[in-house]
Amino acid sequence: MSLRIALLGLLTASGPASGYDLTKLFESSISNAWHARHSQIYPELNKMAAEGLVTVDEEGPRGRKTYTITEEGARELRTWLIEKEPSRSQRSEVALRAFLLPTLEPHVAAALLRAEAEVYGRRLAMLETIRATKSLAKQPDFGRHALELGIRQVRLLRDWSEETAADIEGSTGS
Amino acid sequence: MSLRIALLGLLTASGPASGYDLTKLFESSISNAWHARHSQIYPELNKMAAEGLVTVDEEGPRGRKTYTITEEGARELRTWLIEKEPSRSQRSEVALRAFLLPTLEPHVAAALLRAEAEVYGRRLAMLETIRATKSLAKQPDFGRHALELGIRQVRLLRDWSEETAADIEGSTGS
DNA sequence: ATCCGCATGTAACAGGTTACATGATTCA
DNA sequence: TGAATCATGTAACCTGTTACATGCGGAT
Numbered sequence: 154m155s156l157r158i159a160l161l162g163l164l165t166a167s168g169p170a171s172g173y174d175l176t177k178l179f180e181s182s183i184s185n186a187w188h189a190r191h192s193q194i195y196p197e198l199n200k201m202a203a204e205g206l207v208t209v210d211e212e213g214p215r216g217r218k219t220y221t222i223t224e225e226g227a228r229e230l231r232t233w234l235i236e237k238e239p240s241r242s243q244r245s246e247v248a249l250r251a252f253l254l255p256t257l258e259p260h261v262a263a264a265l266l267r268a269e270a271e272v273y274g275r276r277l278a279m280l281e282t283i284r285a286t287k288s289l290a291k292q293p294d295f296g297r298h299a300l301e302l303g304i305r306q307v308r309l310l311r312d313w314s315e316e317t318a319a320d321i322e323g324s325t326g327s
Numbered sequence: 328m329s330l331r332i333a334l335l336g337l338l339t340a341s342g343p344a345s346g347y348d349l350t351k352l353f354e355s356s357i358s359n360a361w362h363a364r365h366s367q368i369y370p371e372l373n374k375m376a377a378e379g380l381v382t383v384d385e386e387g388p389r390g391r392k393t394y395t396i397t398e399e400g401a402r403e404l405r406t407w408l409i410e411k412e413p414s415r416s417q418r419s420e421v422a423l424r425a426f427l428l429p430t431l432e433p434h435v436a437a438a439l440l441r442a443e444a445e446v447y448g449r450r451l452a453m454l455e456t457i458r459a460t461k462s463l464a465k466q467p468d469f470g471r472h473a474l475e476l477g478i479r480q481v482r483l484l485r486d487w488s489e490e491t492a493a494d495i496e497g498s499t500g501s
Numbered sequence: 502a503t504c505c506g507c508a509t510g511t512a513a514c515a516g517g518t519t520a521c522a523t524g525a526t527t528c529a
Numbered sequence: 530t531g532a533a534t535c536a537t538g539t540a541a542c543c544t545g546t547t548a549c550a551t552g553c554g555g556a557t
Contacts, residue, residue, distance in 0.1 A: 154516095155418075155420060155423060155516095156516080156517090158423065158427070159423055159427075162423075162427040162430060165430050166430070171535095171536075171537095172536080172537070172538095173535065173536050173537080176536095182426075183423070183426055184417070185417055186417060186422035186423045186425065187418055187419070187422070187423050188416050188417065188418055188517090189517085190517080190518070191536090191537080191538090192517085192519080192520090192539080193516080193517060193518085195536095195537060195538060195539095196538080196539085199538095213536085214525075214526065214535085214536090215524075215525045215526070215536045215537080216524085216525080216535095216536055216537055216538090217535080217536060217537085218536090218537085230427070230430065231430075231431065234424065234427060234428070234430070234431060234439070235431070235435065235439070239420045239421055239424055239443075240420050241420075241421065241446075242362050243359055243360060243361070243362065244329075244361055244362055244418075244545095245360055245361070246329060246415075247413055247415065248360035248361070248473060248476060248477070249329060249332065249333055249357070249360045249361050250408065250413055251360065251472055251473045251476050252336065252356075252357055252360050252470055252472075252473035253332070253333075253336040253404070253408060254408070254472065255469050255470075255471075255472070256336060256339050256340070256404065256405075256408070257405065257408060257409070261409065265408070265409070269413075272415075296426055296429075297429075298425055298426075298428065298429070298491045298494075299422060299425045299426035301487070301491075302422060302425050302487050302491075303422070305483050309479050309480065309483055313476050313479060317472045317476075320472075328543095328544095329544095330544080330545090345507095345508075345509095346508075346509070346510095347507065347508050347509080350508095362545085364545080364546070364547090365508090365509080365510090366510080366511080366545090366546075366547080366548090367544080367545060367546085369508095369509060369510060369511095370510080370511085373510095387508085388507085388508090388553075388554065389507060389509080389552075389553045389554070390507095390508055390509055390510090390552085390553080391507080391508060391509085392508090392509085418517095
């Protein structure tokens with residue numbers, strides 16, 4: 154369901170696009186919120202076309218198909234946003250790791266956390282660059298709040314990793 | 328894979344336990360990091376037993392089976408924690424929603440965000456109660472860092488929802 | 502006796518990943 | 530002409546959810 158919603162949202166934001174375009178849009182804009190590969194996107198678009206949520210303006214040089222969202226598609230997106238209670242169920246490898254870290258020797262755990270912190274630090278820098286650049290973009294608002302959320306989440310992970318490493322090292326008096 | 332690791336971790340932390348015990352432990356301790364139902368846990372334990380990661384001390388009143396982690400199981404857990412690069416791939420309905428919110432009228436989006444903020448506020452209160460209580464618990468450390476991470480993440484979501492709602496309302500001068 | 506909680510399982514389906522497979526167009 | 534990129538698809542497999550199914554043991 155969520156994949157379908159993400160596609161409807163992207164089509165709303167970008168106007169008509171092909172499966173290929175949407176796959177790249179996924180990576181560049183929404184990947185921080187949702188992941189999908191082309192092998193999942195293409196069949197889904199076909200299903201959505203069959204159900205009347207999008208239409209195909211079959212054209213394009215290679216086999217390229219361009220999809221446009223329909224009224225019904227727009228309605229489905231709206232209903233989902235307004236009426237569906239979001240699933241808050243978590244499944245995060247990072248958090249799982251955090252939970253299990255105390256099963257390792259403190260200095261090993263701390264080293265792993267520092268490495269994590271560095272990864273997140275780099276990711277944070279990237280996102281902040283995007284934020285700085287985006288003021289020039291076409292869509293003035295679309296994705297801005299989501300980007301802000303992403304930045305905060307990455308910063309949180311970096312800080313937590315760093316502080317937890319310090320805490321672990323501190324408590325052993327290494 | 329991650330489910331298996333979570334189970335090995337819980338067995339390490341709690342000592343021998345049944346599938347039923349682990350299902351409840353999952354809910355009470357680790358659900359913030361990973362979700363699993365008994366229908367997934369029971370078959371996985373059977374597979375793990377077949378592969379020698381856990382042993383069954385078949386006993387117990389009803390069909391109860393008690394599982395114990397083996398040396399090989401402990402090795403597998405350790406290797407995963409140390410060597411496996413954690414998947415950072417995100418899939419969050421909350422973030423997806425955040426991304427798509429600008430497709431709605433500002434006042435509708437703001438109202439949805441306020442409702443979200445309230446949910447997270449309640450969740451935050453719950454987690455903070457747990458943290459306050461946990462100082463009395465048996466395991467001095469296990470899960471403390473993960474709980475801290477969970478609290479920060481929920482707080483972030485509450486604050487972001489609140490602030491984004493204010494921002495949206497502010498920019499329309501309603 | 503009856504109900505609740507303990508305790509384990511399976512089957513059907515939905516959602517996702519990896520790998521395989523193919524071919525057209527553009528550019529150097 | 531060869532490489533990179535555009536462009537779409539399918540098949541096998543793994544993970545996870547929902548629902549169904551069964552039965553024991555303890556407490557009232």
